Amino acid sequence: MSSPIIEVQNLRKTFQLKQKQAGFFGGFKNLFSSHYKQAHAVDDLSFSVNEGELVAFIGPNGAGKSTTIKMLTGILFPTSGSVNVLGFNPSKQRQQLAFHIGSVFGQKPQLWYHLPPQDTYDLFARIYELKEEDYQERLKYLVEMFEIGDLLNTQVRKLSLGQRMRCEIVASLLHRPKIIFLDEPTIGLDVIAKQTIREVIKTLNEKEKVTIFLTSHDAGDIESLAKRTVVINHGKIVFDDNTEKFKSTYINKKLVEIISADPIKNFRFPQGQIIEKTTYQVKIELDTSKSSIEKLLEYAVENFQIQDINISDPPMEEIIATIYREQARE
Amino acid sequence: MWLSTAGKYLKLSWQMIKANILSAMEYRVSFLMQVIGMVVNDVGILLVWVIFFARFPEVNGWELRDTILLFSFMTINYPLVMVVAAGSRRIARAVLRGELDYYLSFPKNVLWHISVSKTDISAIGDLIFGFLLFIFLVHISLTQTLLFAGLVIISAWIIYSFIVIVQSLAFYVANFEDGAEQAFQSMLAFSFYPQNVFHGLLKLVMIAVVPAFFIITVPINLIRQFNFNSLLLLFGFALLAWILALTLFKRGLKRYESGNLINLNM
Amino acid sequence: MNSAANSLVRPRSLAAFWRKYTAIAQTSYATTTAYLFNLLASALKPAIFIWIFVQLYGATYKASGLAEINGLSLAMVVWTLGLTQAFHMASRPLPAILIEEEVKSGSLAYSLIRPYSYALFHYFNFLGRAFPTLIANGLISVLVLLLLVGTIHLTIPGIVFGLVLLFFGYTMEFSISLIIGLMAFWIEDTSALRWIYSKGQLIFGGMIVPLALFPEKIRNIAELLPFSQFYYAPAQLMISFDIKLFERFALIQFFWLTVFSIISYLCYKKGIRHVAINGG
Numbered sequence: 030m031s032s033p034i035i036e037v038q039n040l041r042k043t044f045q046l047k048q049k050q051a052g053f054f055g056g057f058k059n060l061f062s063s064h065y066k067q068a069h070a071v072d073d074l075s076f077s078v079n080e081g082e083l084v085a086f087i088g089p090n091g092a093g094k095s096t097t098i099k100m101l102t103g104i105l106f107p108t109s110g111s112v113n114v115l116g117f118n119p120s121k122q123r124q125q126l127a128f129h130i131g132s133v134f135g136q137k138p139q140l141w142y143h144l145p146p147q148d149t150y151d152l153f154a155r156i157y158e159l160k161e162e163d164y165q166e167r168l169k170y171l172v173e174m175f176e177i178g179d180l181l182n183t184q185v186r187k188l189s190l191g192q193r194m195r196c197e198i199v200a201s202l203l204h205r206p207k208i209i210f211l212d213e214p215t216i217g218l219d220v221i222a223k224q225t226i227r228e229v230i231k232t233l234n235e236k237e238k239v240t241i242f243l244t245s246h247d248a249g250d251i252e253s254l255a256k257r258t259v260v261i262n263h264g265k266i267v268f269d270d271n272t273e274k275f276k277s278t279y280i281n282k283k284l285v286e287i288i289s290a291d292p293i294k295n296f297r298f299p300q301g302q303i304i305e306k307t308t309y310q311v312k313i314e315l316d317t318s319k320s321s322i323e324k325l326l327e328y329a330v331e332n333f334q335i336q337d338i339n340i341s342d343p344p345m346e347e348i349i350a351t352i353y354r355e356q357a358r359e
Numbered sequence: 360m361w362l363s364t365a366g367k368y369l370k371l372s373w374q375m376i377k378a379n380i381l382s383a384m385e386y387r388v389s390f391l392m393q394v395i396g397m398v399v400n401d402v403g404i405l406l407v408w409v410i411f412f413a414r415f416p417e418v419n420g421w422e423l424r425d426t427i428l429l430f431s432f433m434t435i436n437y438p439l440v441m442v443v444a445a446g447s448r449r450i451a452r453a454v455l456r457g458e459l460d461y462y463l464s465f466p467k468n469v470l471w472h473i474s475v476s477k478t479d480i481s482a483i484g485d486l487i488f489g490f491l492l493f494i495f496l497v498h499i500s501l502t503q504t505l506l507f508a509g510l511v512i513i514s515a516w517i518i519y520s521f522i523v524i525v526q527s528l529a530f531y532v533a534n535f536e537d538g539a540e541q542a543f544q545s546m547l548a549f550s551f552y553p554q555n556v557f558h559g560l561l562k563l564v565m566i567a568v569v570p571a572f573f574i575i576t577v578p579i580n581l582i583r584q585f586n587f588n589s590l591l592l593l594f595g596f597a598l599l600a601w602i603l604a605l606t607l608f609k610r611g612l613k614r615y616e617s618g619n620l621i622n623l624n625m
Numbered sequence: 626m627n628s629a630a631n632s633l634v635r636p637r638s639l640a641a642f643w644r645k646y647t648a649i650a651q652t653s654y655a656t657t658t659a660y661l662f663n664l665l666a667s668a669l670k671p672a673i674f675i676w677i678f679v680q681l682y683g684a685t686y687k688a689s690g691l692a693e694i695n696g697l698s699l700a701m702v703v704w705t706l707g708l709t710q711a712f713h714m715a716s717r718p719l720p721a722i723l724i725e726e727e728v729k730s731g732s733l734a735y736s737l738i739r740p741y742s743y744a745l746f747h748y749f750n751f752l753g754r755a756f757p758t759l760i761a762n763g764l765i766s767v768l769v770l771l772l773l774v775g776t777i778h779l780t781i782p783g784i785v786f787g788l789v790l791l792f793f794g795y796t797m798e799f800s801i802s803l804i805i806g807l808m809a810f811w812i813e814d815t816s817a818l819r820w821i822y823s824k825g826q827l828i829f830g831g832m833i834v835p836l837a838l839f840p841e842k843i844r845n846i847a848e849l850l851p852f853s854q855f856y857y858a859p860a861q862l863m864i865s866f867d868i869k870l871f872e873r874f875a876l877i878q879f880f881w882l883t884v885f886s887i888i889s890y891l892c893y894k895k896g897i898r899h900v901a902i903n904g905g
Binding site: 117124 | 631641647648649652656730731732733734738739740
């Protein structure tokens with residue numbers, strides 16, 4: 030039975046933004062006076078996360094994602110509301126909480142640039158007050174899992190991006206954190222590197238029951254890793270449920286690919302939009318609110334020699350884009 | 360035709376510098392602090408010498424008023440370069456990181472473009488200090504003032520050439536970013552001392568390695584006591600430095616474009 | 626759930642505390658000595674100043690016609706200034722500029738998420754950097770001084786007591802630089818503050834003109850200000866040791882150190898509250 034290890038209630042964070050005027054004289058005016066506007070980065074947020082969950086926390090830029098994460102880790106003080114992480118109040122007990130959380134900010138490195146990763150690991154062992162035997166055992170385990178044995182004694186600046194990311198993640202796991210915050214962990218990585226990282230994250234979550242809080246703009250990350258997706262926009266939660274439901278809630282479209290034995294000459298199905306057509310194949314985007322797959326298949330079978338049919342959901346990117354756009358209109 | 364190109368570049372330069380300054384003004388606190396901070400900074404350095412000359416009123420014929428003249432000169436010539444062409448100090452870094460590609464994609468002279476791409480806001484503070492100092496504390500004749508103005512420009516020109524030369528070495532020598540900056544800083548290191556105390560090997564260094572001699576010593580001495588031969592020498596050196604700078608940069612750029620660089624930091 | 630009952634709370638341990646911060650110093654030491662060539666090259670900077678001082682004060686003393694001014698010989702002046710520069714340059718880069726960069730780049734987020742005190746992290750980081758740089762600067766500067774000026778009468782107590790003052794001098798400079806750096810939490814660009822501070826050091830820190838050669842009235846003020854107490858006082862003590870001088874300097878240092886420690890602690894607490902981080 031899982032218990033909540035993150036509990037957020039009515040969380041609010043408001044920033045004062047300076048208003049800038051354009052032009053040369055506007056520039057001068059700016060020097061001597063200023064106008065401020067209030068920005069509600071996080072606006073009455075409430076949610077909880079249970080131990081062992083793998084949650085994707087997504088939203089467009091400026092939605093309030095990083096603000097929320099910073100409040101969860103104690104870096105930022107809330108304007109109002111309550112936050113409870115592992116029984117700590119992050120803003121008040123930052124250092125104590127720090128022993129039990131790990132983080133990887135994709136674009137900001139934590140390994141010392143001119144030294145080999147081993148040196149940073151040794152440093153972290155002492156910072157996190159790890160017992161020597163625990164540390165060595167843990168390091169050996171992680172080195173094997175991430176296959177960084179050859180990289181341990183090479184200067185970080187000489188490593189490739191993929192190699193560096195693996196070493197960075199190891200650094201954040203040395204102290205066996207109970208929660209890990211991953212901010213864009215696969216950014217800039219090639220397909221294989223992405224897969225490796227995702228495998229590891231999944232294993233971490235399943236084997237060690239580490240709770241993972243993932244932020245990413247990569248739909249592949251979300252789809253392959255997170256069972257639960259929370260979408261935030263304009264400082265508010267607009268969706269909080271299973272990733273599966275995520276697709277069906279926002280998109281009522283299906284992609285149907287039909288491959289025929291003879292050349293397709295005339296494919297007319299008004300409720301569907303042809304998005305791709307070659308001699309033997311046609312791909313249709315079907316609006317399931319206007320028509321059904323059954324009707325489309327009926328038409329296809331009636332008029333063509335069907336050799337193969339593929340039915341799939343539209344790509345994750347499109348779903349996410351729809352949400353972002355929808356909220357922007359409001 | 361040559362004149363109209365020059366005119367076009369001048370107009371463009373003005374626009375670029377204006378844009379640089381405007382965008383810096385968006386951050387008003389930072390802008391004001393940089394300008395005012397630099398004025399205070401320069402007053403501070405001058406105070407050191409006020410104290411020195413309070414104790415030692417004259418050294419080899421050099422007095423406080425000579426240092427004031429020197430300061431006024433130094434806080435106008437070098438900051439002039441930093442307002443108009445501060446981007447020149449980033450050439451080495453751009454070479455190392457392959458950032459020159461950006462400038463090569465424009466139908467404009469690369470050296471000019473990278474030079475005007477940045478304006479040092481604190482240099483504006485220097486200029487304000489230099490002008491105020493000149494107006495209130497430097498007492499020289501009208502002829503000498505005109506000479507001052509001309510020499511400031513020649514000196515600024517030599518400084519710019521020196522920066523380009525040192526930064527262009529990055530086309531030929533691996534990892535030269537730090538070295539370029541160090542060379543530049545050491546030129547500045549000599550700038551604020553009574554210029555006539557330097558002799559022997561150090562003076563040689565100031566002439567041949569870090570041309571502080573031509574940037575500061577000769578111009579100041581020309582104002583204190585005019586000498587036509589020295590003026591000719593100065594002008595000749597400025598021309599030489601300029602030709603060397605352009606050659607080094609042009610050749611280096613060709614190397615860069617042909618992909619022959621040994622030091623690309625990928 | 627209150628923290629007293631929280632089983633995840635770590636007990637405080639002095640041993641762990643010590644190991645944590647010495648590890649930080651060791652790591653910054655390793656990073657500083659990773660490129661020996663760069664270290665030695667930067668040690669040349671004080672050497673250039675020594676060369677300039679030899680010529681400047683050589684001319685000055687010659688013009689005055691005296692062998693000693695205010696009890697200082699030419700050799701003593703150049704040694705004092707040379708050592709002051711060597712000590713001073715070993716403290717660069719100061720934490721103020723590093724903190725400002727962390728705020729601007731947003732990597733502050735990492736520092737705040739770790740179980741250590743941000744201020745103490747920077748202190749031990751600073752010490753780990755300054756130590757090898759001091760050794761390099763010291764060696765090369767002494768070499769150049771011997772070459773250009775000749776020997777001077779140094780005493781063991783002078784060196785020992787001087788080093789004590791020097792350690793507290795570095796700690797003082799650190800605490801002031803920390804305060805300036807913390808200002809970045811509010812205003813992001815601390816360059817003006819840094820310049821003004823470095824000018825205070827330039828004027829009153831005995832870096833170009835030794836305090837002993839100041840006109841009397843200015844000298845009395847300058848000696849009470851903190852600036853001369855970081856590097857000039859230790860250098861002066863090493864060159865001409867006098868136990869009474871040590872006691873006087875130690876007292877002035879102690880006063881300023883207390884003042885700046887308190888201010889930096891307050892700034893630190895306030896700063897953490899106000900921090901808003903870039904990026905993301």
